[in-house]
Amino acid sequence: MNPSNCLDFEKPIAELEAMLEELRHLRDDQALNIGDEIVRLEAKSKALTDAIFASLTPWQISQIARHPLRPYALDYIERLFADFQELHGDRAFADDRAIIGGPARLDGRPVMVIGHQKGRDTKEKIYRNFGMPRPEGYRKALRLMKLAERFRLPVFTFIDTPGAYPGIGAEERGQSEAIARNLFEMSRLRTPVICTVIGEGGSGGALAIGVGDRVLMLQYSTYSVISPEGCAAILWKNADQAPAAAEAMGLTADRLLKLHLIDGVVPEPPGGAHRDRDQMADTLRALLLEQLRQLDNLGTEDLLEQRYRRLMAHGVFKEATPAPPAQSSWQSSVVALLGKETLLGKDKDKDKDS
């Protein structure tokens, strides 16, 4: 870990690691017996990492989610999939490089992969527009999803964006409509959709490729309606209150899992995904395959019905006079019409504030 590329709270670990690196170098050079010292320091570094990462604040997790060394979509695609063929363009206006996608093989099986892509250095960041898509990016994503639907390829999306790009051209070309259309179409796409938040899940720009049968989050990724800075600027009238906003919004994987907004948390290696990309990719691959196997067991109609009910279950409210279905004719009619428990059924109850 290069100390110039690390976060404040990672510094003690980075310093230890730098020392270790020097010692290892020394051992190669000379016949000194410093093996014991290395082992001792390695244990210390691990203990320190565990201690720091055991009690991260939501704000610290937000920083890891945007860590300069955090693996991006292409880093995972390279490790998880074979034969990735990147396809370009929305067929109408342009190719948006903030979203990448194309068919690939997962464990030999053809699938469709779509993800936000950020850049590593300044030049690449600009090339990728900091991972902030314009309407053509979302429309490309939708085009690829429709392609996947037609050829029965399961869709895997990887979410990592500060948000949809707030620019003049983006508005002129219908940023709102592009996002809305994706939500609409993804809710009824006739193929399994598995979404994973790998870094920053920034608001509507993230959700626009985030509606699916399963939504997973990496342990130190975030997913929120607005960035902590944005929330602080509006509600606290002060962007410096971002740590407080991060705390209040509960944008971390464990809190969102408790709210039933996501289906699973993918554990990261000690110190975060950037400390061991290969191990991270292995864990993720195993979980994605497991989720896909579960969805494979469902017929398309059941898949869609489950997805619909999953979406309808989002929301926490109280009902002043909870009416049993018999008292409300349209409620029971809806149940009869759809043949199953719908939004009014059991799924709802568990989220209800009593």
Next chain:
Amino acid sequence: MSWYEKLVPARIRTDGRNKHQMPEGLWSKCEECGAVLYGAELERNLRVCPKCGHHMPLGARQRLQGFLDEADRVEIGDDIEPTDFLKFKDGKKYKDRLLQAQKASNEKDALIAMRGLLKGMPVVAVAFEFQFMAGSMGSVVGERFVRAAQVALHEHIPFICFSASGGARMQEALVSLMQMAKTSAALARLAEHGVPYLSVLTHPTTGGVSASLAMLGDINIAEPRALIGFAGPRVIEQTVREKLPEGFQRSEFLLEHGAIDLIVDRRELRDRLAVLLAMLTGRAARVDPAPAD
């Protein structure tokens, strides 16, 4: 004191300071053209300035009452109430913000839903109450919207939404974002079953509401000069660091760029929507009797 004022007996003289005080609500001033308007007349005109046509904010309940026939209006989902499930607190508790908004608007949350008749045609209509926390979409808005859509689906009658919203409700954090997916999925069901959905975008419709239910109409209609967009103008200005073009993100701008189908004056909405829906549903709309005044 002028010669005229000296002539006027003291008891009918008014103090200069109080000269402009008028009973609340009797008169109001158009913020666009400055015309002084008689309150009752303005209300009759659906809060559109009769002088310049400026569309002033219209409350959700008033909007639905003006839009639907007087007979057979039934509210949907009015028993659903918001709750501060995250114990969200910024400068103020969300719980207190809710209470304050409820008191100020006399509504439980920012969306009102009704089943009723539009010139005799059964429809379901929902409207955002901008006075309630800037019409922001949280769990209750999402749930009421979906329940209203379900009624339209079950009865196979048109669904109409009047949006006016700043977007997702931050105090409900990610749950509010998910309302975008929830409402859009409900609309996808309507589309699959051939139930028409008309979206009327009013001033202002931005953020998560614009990027979900508001832009998904089979027909998207906007009131004149409404601000409609994904990102707010200030955010865009700060990001791109250039001055925004004249009329940027206004209805007319959206029409020019192909994002909406029509711009319709509020006073004509009832007629125009009835004509459109009659064609989409194959039902006949009743002809309204001429206004009594």
